[in-house]
Amino acid sequence: MPREVFQRELNRMFEEVMELGDGVSEALELMTSSMRERDADLARRVVGSDARFKSRGAEIDVECMMLQARQAPVARDLRFLHTLQGVTNHVVRSGTLCEHICAALVETEGHERDDELDATLIEMAGLARDLFRDGISVFREQDIERARGLQAIDDRVDLLYSEALGLIANPSSGPSGTPEWRMRAALMTHYLERIADHGVDIGTEAIFLATGERIEDAMDRYLHRNDG
Template sequence: MTQELRSNFHEQLDEVRLGIARLGAGVTELVPRVTEILLDGDLEGAEYVILGDDVYDAKSVELEEACFSQIALQAPVAGDLRALVSAIKIISDVERSADLCANICKAARRIYSHELDAHLRGIIQKCGSQASLLFKEATEAYLNKDGVRAAALHDMDTYLDDLHRQFIQVIFESHAAGNIDLQVAVQLAVVARFYERIGDHAVNVGERTRYIVDGWIPDAPYAESHNDLPDAADFPPST
């Protein structure tokens, strides 16, 4: 590869990285937004986010195609190949997280007009804040190629996992107290899982960032079962 071609190749790599970072920043802002939509019963906001998910899908496809094109045309090796292969996987994590935000909005529509008690509202707010923080840190670690920052994400995710368990417990307590009916409880349990999965995707981004930086591979990487997560639509609507 000539010096000119190599320079152009790295410019395109930088463009891909910046494009992914923009998507990640979008998800970082989207998480607290959908949390407020859920808490406020904002039907108009929910519709806007659900329709806007097509933008994330289209941009993800565009970035993936750019990566595949560079692999095919430039035949990169070593660190450059790690960067491109990891970018493809990171794009999937970011796009799936945007899908999960849209799913939270679908759940918000299904529980519309049902009041949530203070404990539920508080734990939902905490889950949204931590999930957003995780994605912010993951995005900035990737953008800045910061392996140390990326390594901290796993511990941050442990806190979100704890919040997830607390969320489920509060759902049981609220239902037992007669504050929410069974269908609302089911929808909220799915929402709790959505937040937890957003955190897992952020950890995935962090692990792939560490792989880009120094080739680090986790001993027991997170399962990437993107297809095993039920959509809120799989559950009967609340009455």
């Protein structure tokens, strides 16, 4: 395979992964709107999407392996394909978690909720959605500086995660929600925290792609760039 043809194939794979990421971003937007508006019909639009995301992710994985088999890639190409496979995995897992949350919203439609806990979950959902969307944008643009800023947003998600767990363990004095809703709220708390983590991981893959360094090594180098 001539080099220019191979490069076009690599570019095509990149766009396919980004399109998959955009599809999951749209699902996360519906999920967040469903939580905010208490509109289970929005969540129903996401239920069933997981199979589609997984199928497309599997196709991309096979295509990446086929590209490696058809031509002996140089180190940069191997890093590129390896990174695309890693990003695809994070995208598909986020899509799965999004569908789990939407299924929970459908199953608890009309249930009484703990307003304070619900507000915390809605805030978490908005941040997780933004982190995932930003992670895709950072990777698409290979913006290393923005990649390094994603962790600060994730720290806010972690604080809300702790707050939500506290409210689950110690309900507020008002209506605490039905047992079914509280059980699913506990699961949604974990799912949202993981979606946020996947968003950070997607963005920081840009650092590995550009430098060959994992985020821990790159961050240490960046923080100590003026030492000595």
